[in-house]
Amino acid sequence: MHILFLxxxxxxxxxxxxxxxxxxxxxxxxxxxxxxxxxxAPNFPEGKVFDGYKxxxxxxxxxxxxxxxxxxxxxxxNEGFLKRTLDFVSFMLSSFMFGxxxxxxxxxxxxxxxxxxxxxxxxxxxxxxVPFVFELRDIWPASITAVGALKKSKIISxxxxxxxxxxxxxxxxISVTHSFKKELIERGVDGNKIDVxxxxxxxxxxxxxxxxxxxxxxQFGLEGKFIAGYIGTHGLAHALDKIVDAAGxxxxxxxxxxxxxxxxxxxxxxxxxxxxxxxxxxxxIPRQPxxxxxxxxxxxxxxxxxLKNTPLFRTVIPSKIFESMAMGIPMxxxxxxxxxxxxxxxxxxxxxxxxxxxxxxxxxxRSLKDSRTYQILSKSSQEAASDYDRKRLAINMLENIxxxxxx
Numbered sequence: 001m002h003i004l005f006l007x008x009x010x011x012x013x014x015x016x017x018x019x020x021x022x023x024x025x026x027x028x029x030x031x032x033x034x035x036x037x038x039x040x041a042p043n044f045p046e047g048k049v050f051d052g053y054k055x056x057x058x059x060x061x062x063x064x065x066x067x068x069x070x071x072x073x074x075x076x077x078n079e080g081f082l083k084r085t086l087d088f089v090s091f092m093l094s095s096f097m098f099g100x101x102x103x104x105x106x107x108x109x110x111x112x113x114x115x116x117x118x119x120x121x122x123x124x125x126x127x128x129x130v131p132f133v134f135e136l137r138d139i140w141p142a143s144i145t146a147v148g149a150l151k152k153s154k155i156i157s158x159x160x161x162x163x164x165x166x167x168x169x170x171x172x173x174i175s176v177t178h179s180f181k182k183e184l185i186e187r188g189v190d191g192n193k194i195d196v197x198x199x200x201x202x203x204x205x206x207x208x209x210x211x212x213x214x215x216x217x218x219q220f221g222l223e224g225k226f227i228a229g230y231i232g233t234h235g236l237a238h239a240l241d242k243i244v245d246a247a248g249x250x251x252x253x254x255x256x257x258x259x260x261x262x263x264x265x266x267x268x269x270x271x272x273x274x275x276x277x278x279x280x281x282x283x284x285i286p287r288q289p290x291x292x293x294x295x296x297x298x299x300x301x302x303x304x305x306x307l308k309n310t311p312l313f314r315t316v317i318p319s320k321i322f323e324s325m326a327m328g329i330p331m332x333x334x335x336x337x338x339x340x341x342x343x344x345x346x347x348x349x350x351x352x353x354x355x356x357x358x359x360x361x362x363x364x365x366r367s368l369k370d371s372r373t374y375q376i377l378s379k380s381s382q383e384a385a386s387d388y389d390r391k392r393l394a395i396n397m398l399e400n401i402x403x404x405x406x407x
Contacts, residue, residue, distance in 0.1 A: 003401065005021065005037045006124075007117065008039060010022060010042070013042045016199065035067065041055045058098055074086045091120075106130055110132070132169060134167065167189045173189070174195055176317065178339060179314065179338060181195075197396050199322055200390040208382055212227075213299065224255075226369045248277065257283055258283070293323070302365060303329045309355040321340065321349075328379070330349065330368060330374060347387075349377060
């Protein structure tokens, strides 16, 4: 079977969509299938093309057996609605144009969160007369209004109509949460064509570290400190200013450090906030290459997971919780009660606190630093990781695709 997969994020980018697509398609190759991924020059989240790459009309490479076609797009940082929309639309057009030259395709998969990529996948599937699979990573455009990037308007209404059209056109929808599936059914989408394949983690790369990697600990002055780390994309949805507020409540304990590591649309604002407050217990670590992530995670005694207190985010499962589990790191999760908080509570892998509540967050960090509960949560976190093994989840998605193709 030849799978054509469209995604605007792919390694060496290290965000969740890039990692999921790579780790899934790599397993499909091992099962004897051919996979062609159409993506763009790696640039997320700063909007700067990575070293060794160019934003050319078409470049081809092979990564662990995956044929990767990189097409030219309008590149911008992960911020600003209009510029990002131009980025999305340019990839939609270029991926469609070059996708026409992919031969003997059996199925086309398009992944969100934004669905301009999915429009291209749908159009290619129609022209090639093969099934169209919609991988649903986010409820978009609802997430735009949820983070305040755009108010409800005629533009949003048009996008919602396109969204529903794509749901109905898909031969199969693969959702990354059960909550998304439930919402789509409530909106009239046929539940029989929706399957759930959660996010997960590559357990061959992420596992508990015997010690904090000295390179990072020494470089950033973290030796001997209890570290609560926010690792990952610094986006508008993550309420990171509330973590800064919590850090201010912990300044009396010099043994505690709050670490921000990554990049994204909200990174510069958080850096400015830290400078203005003169925060002594906050350490800002730049975005690191994907291969360095396990070492970066090893710094953390506690993982911080944060989202805005918005109803939509009850349906979201931040993918960083699975990496934290694999590393055996307890979590403090400050998100609206929903699917993600249920996972943490059911697995006893961390503490749940109210979203956007600095006092509760600071109290939870103190409690784990000084409590015997820490070791219990750490062990439970590590044990829970086996349920989210990326290899097994990749095969689950492959079986769904095979079923669609065989119909």
